[in-house]
Amino acid sequence: xxxxxxxxxxxxxxxxxxxxxxxxxxxxxxxxxxxxxxxxxxxxxxxxxxxxxxxxxxxxxxxxxxxxxxxxxxxxxxxxxxxxxxxxxxxxxxxxxxxxxxxxxxxxxxxxxxxxxxxxxxxxxxxxxxxxxxxxxxxxxxxxxxxxxxxxxxxxxxxxxxxxxxxxxxxxxxxxxxxxxxxxxxxxxxxxxxxxxxxxxxxxxxxxxxxxxxxxxxxxxxxxxxxxxxxxxxxxxxxxxxxxxxxxxxxxxxxxxxxxxxxxxxxxxxxxxxxxxxxxxxxxxxxxxxxxxxxxxxxxxxxxxxxxxxxxxxxxxxxxxxxxxxxxxxxxxxxxxxxxxxxxxxxxxxxxxxxxxxxxxxxxxxxxxxxxxxxxxxxxxxxxxxx
Ligand SMILES: *Cc1c(COP(=O)(O)O)cnc(C)c1O
Numbered sequence: 110x111x112x113x114x115x116x117x118x119x120x121x122x123x124x125x126x127x128x129x130x131x132x133x134x135x136x137x138x139x140x141x142x143x144x145x146x147x148x149x150x151x152x153x154x155x156x157x158x159x160x161x162x163x164x165x166x167x168x169x170x171x172x173x174x175x176x177x178x179x180x181x182x183x184x185x186x187x188x189x190x191x192x193x194x195x196x197x198x199x200x201x202x203x204x205x206x207x208x209x210x211x212x213x214x215x216x217x218x219x220x221x222x223x224x225x226x227x228x229x230x231x232x233x234x235x236x237x238x239x240x241x242x243x244x245x246x247x248x249x250x251x252x253x254x255x256x257x258x259x260x261x262x263x264x265x266x267x268x269x270x271x272x273x274x275x276x277x278x279x280x281x282x283x284x285x286x287x288x289x290x291x292x293x294x295x296x297x298x299x300x301x302x303x304x305x306x307x308x309x310x311x312x313x314x315x316x317x318x319x320x321x322x323x324x325x326x327x328x329x330x331x332x333x334x335x336x337x338x339x340x341x342x343x344x345x346x347x348x349x350x351x352x353x354x355x356x357x358x359x360x361x362x363x364x365x366x367x368x369x370x371x372x373x374x375x376x377x378x379x380x381x382x383x384x385x386x387x388x389x390x391x392x393x394x395x396x397x398x399x400x401x402x403x404x405x406x407x408x409x410x411x412x413x414x415x416x417x418x419x420x421x422x423x424x425x426x427x428x429x430x431x432x433x434x435x436x437x438x439x440x441x442x443x444x445x446x447x448x449x450x451x452x453x454x455x456x457x458x459x460x461x462x463x464x465x466x467x468x469x470x471x472x473x474x475x476x477x478x479x480x481x482x483x484x485x486x487x488x489x490x491x492x493x494x495x496x
Contacts, residue, residue: 112298115179117364124168135357136168155341165345169353173360174328177318180297180363181310183330187340188356192293192313193219194349195327199309202343203258203287206232211249213240213261213272215466217291222457224260237465240272247280256284262291263300264402267414267450267474268467269394271402278306293317293441298367299374300406308335314355316441317411320362320369324355369443369479373411376485377477381413383486389423389493391416391471411477412440414450421470423496424449428473430492433484440476445485447475 110118125133141160143149151157160166170188178186189195200223204210212224214237224235238246240261250256259281263272274290281288290307292300296317302310312318314326327349329339344350351359381395394414396402402409417423428436434445438454448454455468463469477485 112180113367116176116367124172133169133172133360135353136163137353139163163353164348164350167350167353167356169356169360170351173351173356173363176360176363177312177328178330180366181292181330182297182301182303183310183336184333185336186328186330187336187344188314188351188359189327189329189344189349190351191325191349192217192291192311192315192327193223194347195311195313195329196220196291197223198344198347198349199289199311199329199339200228200233200258200260201347202339203289204228204231204233207255208257209234209236209253209255210258210260211236211238211246211256212259213265214238214462215265215268215270216260216262217266217293218454218457220260220291221455221462225462239465240277241270243273243276243280246277250280250284250286256286258287258289260289260291262294263405264294264396264410264412265466266294266412267394267455267472269294269396269412269414271396271399271405273401274302274305274307274405282306294412295406295410296366296370296441299370299408299410303331305405308332314351314359314362315439317370318363318366318441319359320366320441320443321358322439322442322444324358324362326351326355326359370408370410372479373441373477374408376480376482377411377413377475378409379482380475380477380485380489381415384413384415384489387493389418389496391418412474413477414472414474416469417471417473417496419471419496421449421451424471424473426496427492430495431488432491433480433488434475440474442476443479445476445478445480447473450474 140162152161174186288307289309290302291311293313293316309331312328381393384390385393397409434447437446438448
């Protein structure tokens with residue numbers, strides 16, 4: 110089965126065998142009956158596939174898990190209450206005091222905060238390196254036996270740098286180090302990190318997959334054995350479970366993922382080209398201009414960043430002057446969103462971290478929605494005239 114067909118039809122029949130609805134109902138039950146004490150005992154022993162309790166399993170979540178695993182070409186997945194929930198659950202599962210994580214120096218703001226100021230309290234060291242410098246990364250890994258996990262994103266947020274996924278998994282495999290990749294910025298059919306040897310793929314469902322700015326959710330995807338172990342040993346007890354309401358919204362959003370990202374990628378590329386030639390813009394960041402991106406991505410997504418000449422004052426004026434585009438954080442939604450990374454999404458970064466990540470005061474991030482290109486261009490043109 111091909112991408113769109115799988116996305117719409119897959120696995121549904123296995124879950125509701127009674128009424129044959131076209132859409133799976135939202136299962137709100139928090140708990141599930143056992144036919145007998147023996148059956149209950151079997152479920153707890155993992156010898157019966159039936160449900161026990163909705164923090165552990167839920168039919169609506171089960172359908173979403175099967176669809177997301179299939180879309181990413183993984184074997185299984187776990188849906189979580191948020192993208193951060195997927196990240197924290199995965200990290201807590203794989204690491205113990207004394208272990209070390211090696212991460213790319215530019216990460217989602219919340220992940221950066223978790224890595225540099227929370228996980229370190231549990232005796233876990235995090236080393237940040239520029240993953241574009243493969244030699245340095247390999248050296249670091251060869252010189253330490255404490256590195257248990259490699260963590261990164263590509264393209265990065267907010268500068269859309271592209272990291273060579275396959276080269277990094279090759280380095281990791283030599284030392285049997287787990288690789289965890291946040292694919293929120295480039296969901297299928299844009300990029301398939303498991304094809305390049307990644308062990309665990311994470312998404313914030315809040316962004317492209319949900320797509321309509323009406324839910325918070327996350328997912329962890331990978332091989333059956335790894336996911337089973339995360340689910341049973343860690344996920345069940347951290348309380349990061351997704352609400353079935355949000356699960357339903359994510360299922361609904363997922364069906365149009367392909368159409369949305371295609372349109373968003375097309376409009377974003379046109380806007381990037383328009384901004385590139387504008388006299389008040391210093392620089393535009395968009396993956397389409399990168400050769401490596403062409404190798405590992407089939408489209409380039411709806412997010413672009415640009416540096417306005419004149420620093421914070423001008424960037425502030427620009428985001429205050431757009432009328433159609435929403436001044437809001439988040440991305441991947443049907444409505445376009447604009448924000449100022451240095452004072453908003455990446456404000457948790459220290460001065461040095463900002464410098465290292467290239468987040469300047471004039472930088473603006475734009476997530477392109479499904480509005481018409483000409484309207485978005487005119488809105489930006491209007492705001493740029495004001496600065
Ligand atoms: C939004 C985002 C997250 C966090 O997801 P939440 O659903 O907000 O918890 C993680 N990684 C990336 C790249 C994101 O954009």
